Amino acid sequence: xxxxxxxxxxxxxxxxxxxxxxxxxxxxxxxxxxxxxxxxxxxxxxxxxxxxxxxxxxxxxxxxxxxxxxxxxxxxxxxxxxxxxxxxxxxxxxxxxxxxxxxxxxxxxxxxxxxxxxxxxxxxxxxxxxxxxxxxxxxxxxxxxxxxxxxxxxxxxxxxxxxxxxxxxxxxxxxxxxxxxxxxxxxxxxxxxxxxxxxxxxxxxxxxxxxxxxxxxxxxxxxxxxxxxxxxxxxxxxxxxxxxxxxxxxxxxxxxxxxxxxxxxxxxxxxxxxxxxxxxxxxxxxx
Ligand SMILES: [Fe+2]
Numbered sequence: 001x002x003x004x005x006x007x008x009x010x011x012x013x014x015x016x017x018x019x020x021x022x023x024x025x026x027x028x029x030x031x032x033x034x035x036x037x038x039x040x041x042x043x044x045x046x047x048x049x050x051x052x053x054x055x056x057x058x059x060x061x062x063x064x065x066x067x068x069x070x071x072x073x074x075x076x077x078x079x080x081x082x083x084x085x086x087x088x089x090x091x092x093x094x095x096x097x098x099x100x101x102x103x104x105x106x107x108x109x110x111x112x113x114x115x116x117x118x119x120x121x122x123x124x125x126x127x128x129x130x131x132x133x134x135x136x137x138x139x140x141x142x143x144x145x146x147x148x149x150x151x152x153x154x155x156x157x158x159x160x161x162x163x164x165x166x167x168x169x170x171x172x173x174x175x176x177x178x179x180x181x182x183x184x185x186x187x188x189x190x191x192x193x194x195x196x197x198x199x200x201x202x203x204x205x206x207x208x209x210x211x212x213x214x215x216x217x218x219x220x221x222x223x224x225x226x227x228x229x230x231x232x233x234x235x236x237x238x239x240x241x242x243x244x245x246x247x248x249x250x251x252x253x254x255x256x257x258x259x260x261x262x263x264x265x266x267x268x269x270x271x272x273x274x275x276x277x278x279x280x281x282x283x284x285x286x287x
Contacts, residue, residue: 016036059199062199063077070108071105075105076194076195079246079248080203082247084248085101088230096283098231101249103220104248106159117183118185120150121170121187124155124160124169125187126187126188127155129185129188129277129278130184130277131184131278133181133183133281134281135148135181135182138284143176143180144178146176147173148220152187157190172184188215191215192213204245212240212244212245213248215240223284225287226284226287255278257276259276
């Protein structure tokens with residue numbers, strides 16, 4: 001780049017940053033100035049060509065076009081670039097609360113409400129698994145009245161919203177009881193590939209990256225006066241632990257899903273057949 005060009009390039013960056021000087025919001029000013037600075041730095045660092053700039057525009061266009069109210073390809077893109085995990089790490093309260101991880105692209109607002117003991121699998125393929133959660137505050141006191149969203153893939157590695165139609169399965173909302181407990185039947189999580197039919201999948205393919213997520217079940221915990229906890233429970237022994245496509249795994253969230261032999265004397269038909277059981281505690285921090 002010639003000296004004249006370099007000075008023109010820097011002048012453009014300075015002028016765009018200055019253009020936000022009259023923004024009435026201090027926070028928005030900070031964000032947009034920093035975004036401009038780093039976006040321009042990126043273009044300068046790689047000497048972005050016209051073809052590459054256009055390819056980036058087309059990629060974002062395709063990301064928008066394939067997204068809808070059930071599929072958010074922008075979240076997948078954020079996950080695949082590690083931005084989601086980075087943002088979680090910047091904001092989490094791991095000293096006082098359960099470690100957080102990515103929300104992922106398959107959360108659905110307004111999930112069906114269930115009672116403790118119910119089966120959320122609703123016909124999804126998979127091995128029966130009894131999930132038992134205890135929720136406490138940072139001091140270890142049981143927390144009743146926590147809204148808990150749970151969602152997971154089926155045995156083929158697909159979420160309900162990835163199938164045609166409106167049928168929802170292996171997803172539900174609970175409220176913890178006075179002892180802070182939430183317990184329900186679900187299915188054993190399996191490792192699955194992130195969606196490969198959109199720009200996110202194309203990015204992984206073009207860069208020869210692992211497209212798999214280790215087996216996990218999603219949780220989102222909400223209660224007034226406490227910081228939200230968005231997290232997973234991962235299945236110990238999964239071969240993809242250590243190379244999660246979205247960089248979401250945390251050692252503290254890896255759990256034993258125990259294989260339990262059926263008890264022919266049990267009252268509950270599910271307990272009379274072989275199944276899995278998982279017990280875990282979550283902590284929430286005030287704030
Ligand atoms: Fe997931």
